[in-house]
Amino acid sequence: MAKTDWKAKAKGLKKRVKALTGEAVAVAAAPKTKVKQVSPLAPASFPDLPLIKGARFAAVEAGVRYKNRRDVMLVALDAGTTVAGVFTRSTTRAACVRDCQQKLAIEVPRGSGAAIIVNSGNSNAFTGKTGEKSVAAVTGSVAKALGIPAERVFSSSTGVIGEPLPHERITAVVGDLANNLTEDGIKWAAEAIMTTDTFPKGASAVIEGEGGPIHIAGIAKGSGMIAPDMATMLVYIFTDAKITASALQKMLSDNVGDTFNSITVDSDTSTSDALLLCATGQSEAAPVKGAVAKAFQTALRGVMMDLAHQVVKDGEGATKFVEVRVTRAQSPDDATRVAMAIANSPLVKTAVAGEDPNWGRIVMAIGKSGAVADRDKLAIRFGEHLVAEKGWRAAAYSEEATAAYMKGQNLLIHVDMGLGKSNRTVWTCDLTHRYIDINADYRS
Amino acid sequence: MAKTDWKAKAKGLKKRVKALTGEAVAVAAAPKTKVKQVSPLAPASFPDLPLIKGARFAAVEAGVRYKNRRDVMLVALDAGTTVAGVFTRSTTRAACVRDCQQKLAIEVPRGSGAAIIVNSGNSNAFTGKTGEKSVAAVTGSVAKALGIPAERVFSSSTGVIGEPLPHERITAVVGDLANNLTEDGIKWAAEAIMTTDTFPKGASAVIEGEGGPIHIAGIAKGSGMIAPDMATMLVYIFTDAKITASALQKMLSDNVGDTFNSITVDSDTSTSDALLLCATGQSEAAPVKGAVAKAFQTALRGVMMDLAHQVVKDGEGATKFVEVRVTRAQSPDDATRVAMAIANSPLVKTAVAGEDPNWGRIVMAIGKSGAVADRDKLAIRFGEHLVAEKGWRAAAYSEEATAAYMKGQNLLIHVDMGLGKSNRTVWTCDLTHRYIDINADYRS
Numbered sequence: 001m002a003k004t005d006w007k008a009k010a011k012g013l014k015k016r017v018k019a020l021t022g023e024a025v026a027v028a029a030a031p032k033t034k035v036k037q038v039s040p041l042a043p044a045s046f047p048d049l050p051l052i053k054g055a056r057f058a059a060v061e062a063g064v065r066y067k068n069r070r071d072v073m074l075v076a077l078d079a080g081t082t083v084a085g086v087f088t089r090s091t092t093r094a095a096c097v098r099d100c101q102q103k104l105a106i107e108v109p110r111g112s113g114a115a116i117i118v119n120s121g122n123s124n125a126f127t128g129k130t131g132e133k134s135v136a137a138v139t140g141s142v143a144k145a146l147g148i149p150a151e152r153v154f155s156s157s158t159g160v161i162g163e164p165l166p167h168e169r170i171t172a173v174v175g176d177l178a179n180n181l182t183e184d185g186i187k188w189a190a191e192a193i194m195t196t197d198t199f200p201k202g203a204s205a206v207i208e209g210e211g212g213p214i215h216i217a218g219i220a221k222g223s224g225m226i227a228p229d230m231a232t233m234l235v236y237i238f239t240d241a242k243i244t245a246s247a248l249q250k251m252l253s254d255n256v257g258d259t260f261n262s263i264t265v266d267s268d269t270s271t272s273d274a275l276l277l278c279a280t281g282q283s284e285a286a287p288v289k290g291a292v293a294k295a296f297q298t299a300l301r302g303v304m305m306d307l308a309h310q311v312v313k314d315g316e317g318a319t320k321f322v323e324v325r326v327t328r329a330q331s332p333d334d335a336t337r338v339a340m341a342i343a344n345s346p347l348v349k350t351a352v353a354g355e356d357p358n359w360g361r362i363v364m365a366i367g368k369s370g371a372v373a374d375r376d377k378l379a380i381r382f383g384e385h386l387v388a389e390k391g392w393r394a395a396a397y398s399e400e401a402t403a404a405y406m407k408g409q410n411l412l413i414h415v416d417m418g419l420g421k422s423n424r425t426v427w428t429c430d431l432t433h434r435y436i437d438i439n440a441d442y443r444s
Numbered sequence: 445m446a447k448t449d450w451k452a453k454a455k456g457l458k459k460r461v462k463a464l465t466g467e468a469v470a471v472a473a474a475p476k477t478k479v480k481q482v483s484p485l486a487p488a489s490f491p492d493l494p495l496i497k498g499a500r501f502a503a504v505e506a507g508v509r510y511k512n513r514r515d516v517m518l519v520a521l522d523a524g525t526t527v528a529g530v531f532t533r534s535t536t537r538a539a540c541v542r543d544c545q546q547k548l549a550i551e552v553p554r555g556s557g558a559a560i561i562v563n564s565g566n567s568n569a570f571t572g573k574t575g576e577k578s579v580a581a582v583t584g585s586v587a588k589a590l591g592i593p594a595e596r597v598f599s600s601s602t603g604v605i606g607e608p609l610p611h612e613r614i615t616a617v618v619g620d621l622a623n624n625l626t627e628d629g630i631k632w633a634a635e636a637i638m639t640t641d642t643f644p645k646g647a648s649a650v651i652e653g654e655g656g657p658i659h660i661a662g663i664a665k666g667s668g669m670i671a672p673d674m675a676t677m678l679v680y681i682f683t684d685a686k687i688t689a690s691a692l693q694k695m696l697s698d699n700v701g702d703t704f705n706s707i708t709v710d711s712d713t714s715t716s717d718a719l720l721l722c723a724t725g726q727s728e729a730a731p732v733k734g735a736v737a738k739a740f741q742t743a744l745r746g747v748m749m750d751l752a753h754q755v756v757k758d759g760e761g762a763t764k765f766v767e768v769r770v771t772r773a774q775s776p777d778d779a780t781r782v783a784m785a786i787a788n789s790p791l792v793k794t795a796v797a798g799e800d801p802n803w804g805r806i807v808m809a810i811g812k813s814g815a816v817a818d819r820d821k822l823a824i825r826f827g828e829h830l831v832a833e834k835g836w837r838a839a840a841y842s843e844e845a846t847a848a849y850m851k852g853q854n855l856l857i858h859v860d861m862g863l864g865k866s867n868r869t870v871w872t873c874d875l876t877h878r879y880i881d882i883n884a885d886y887r888s
Contacts, residue, residue: 088811090808090811090812091810091811091813091814091815091816091817091819092807092808092810092811092817092819093811125804125807126804126807126819126832126835126836127835127836128819128820128834128835128836129835130836160804161804161805161807161808162803162804162807162832162836162837163837271807271808271811346790346875346879346883347883350879350880350883350884351883351884353880353884354883354884354885356884356885359606360569360570360604360605360606361605363536363569363570363605363606363715364534364536364605364715366535366536367532367534367535367536367537367715368534369535370535371535372535373535373536375535375536375570375572376572388570388606390572391570391571391572391573392570392571392572392574392606393606393607431790431880431884432880432884433877433880435790435794435880436794436797436875436876436877436879436880439790439791439794439795439798440794440795440797440798440800440875440876441798441800
């Protein structure tokens, strides 16, 4: 038998690994443990967020599931704070989500403070009556520590579904959390709520109110509409604006369709999605109204959009950030159907991963969407590159130029339906080997 | 610098490739070309199909796109044949699909024969008016060669979307096809229509009619609702039964919901899906009616189900065949919504690939489906293993036993909604690295 040429073998295998992962291999042996790679689409660093007077943060290690990291965070909000929220519509949503919804429906005196407590590592979803008891224990403990009504303590849990929440590990650290609250602790809160996220997510805005500036600062987590077992997108936004709960709720609800409800990583919907927006009212500016209200809503929308995009950019295995823009559909529903059919198509998303301007798959997705379409009126573009129109490949189409465009990190897929006046834009990421790596692993 | 230990390097890399692909690596170097691996779920061999008197088959190499293989097939059907069909509802469906639909709507004298011509390698979809001309050229050429009206020549094309069909390569071989028609050529037809399929698909049945046996033989292609660029599921079923076109169409339409419309590989829908059912009427048995009609419909359903399951078993990258059974939903729509939400969920499908009884993801899919659900009435089973009930993990649940079950090739996910009387069963496969390999490749 000929002597084995291990060097040639190793070189061949290196190529194979590179073909499979797109990564050059420098190490001699396979890594023994799964290393969390920061998304190539991550921002350079966590942004400087403005302080929000009346909102204080703390985060500690409670060991709910993860070791050696902060996994529980607390936000304490001064008396006078108004709160608004939007939540997942999943019929199997978690006990803490239902609890938040019930509490937001209660009229409360503005005299009392409020709080938000969040743990990562366990979602307390599908945990029966025990799950409800855990929510009561955690929120009751915070109420006692801060001296506020339990009806004003909101909670979220994110992580594995269907395992009992070891809530005594959380109640055990509530005293610590209450003693360490600080106005500049929002970054630690953003880190404590991460699960499969590869970077903490923050965004902010400042507008001029009447008599002083109004600040907005928000944090989010999410790495898929649902991550491995680690469910959830969670978002917490704080402002010092003086604004009523009903006005705050209306602005939030009006903004959510174009922002958080316009992103998709894998079409799967978490049992725990929650967004809470809290206004402490401690800005020196006058109560928000008129032109300031408009500016405030626009700024809020900007913060929500920024956080929503960061969630997509941290999509499991994502290497490309893709805007799907549908214009001139016959109805708003049709525009949404086409945009989501493209953004959720595994074949479109794998083509993007392969940097292939495969417009046939866009045609397929339009066709299956159920929207009214006229083959001869459609126009399909990758960025500025017109690829198809008049029922066929565009005359000026250049495969070479379009393929070069697809090598970028930020891509636009634009479908003009040529039928009506309805537009919709959504954002998604590509579907890569890493998504399978992350999600085909056994839970343990 | 220390001498490099190439052997250790190669061994480490082997492990890495195995972790990435699930495949052991024996070769020294990365394969230069993509090798078509036969699905591990493929049957041992193509089945022996009964001859259908009055139906003759031929297949040849035309070089439409593929080289060194048969890529065009022709079926000639004797005078007296009735034809029924069902087709994709995609709004961007191919020219040949629209042509079939128009022709089936025409009342034709049973005196004339009929034919089906199919090419692989190019789907002639989204090819504008040119595509329609190609269909007319191909079907006209067959009509002339066989001496039958063009209105009785049906065609399908499967392959890349949006490229002009080089129809002159097909018309050039029509003479050859017509000269080589044979009653026992159905296997060559099954092979000629393959694209990313890894095995040819056939199924059959025989029932006792009044005065003699009635035979059914069918072939199919499909490796995903849409394969890479290679669109399509195509199905052709032949019988010697004496039956009217309207009775044939009704049986076909009644059977299609539970069979071909109950499978999904990747939730993407082809622009070319077509199923044609042809009855030559040359059995010695009397015209189909009464109890024989019932038996015939059942046998036809069996053939359709068998072919549908083979399509899933050849799903791109599939290593597991999964039945998703939903029982006691509040309405038929709800049963379908839950079944399809589970069968199409990337997170459920990657968990199956990882042999992980991850019932939390089943809970997630039920929750997002939009169906009415009561957490405390749900029961979730993997095979016979009850994993969740009464709003929580089942008391008797054994992770070890259920994980062992998930190592099988044929899996059942059973969700009992506990609410009503509606049931739905659908079939799907797992989502693996190979799906990404196949679909993230550049087209060329």
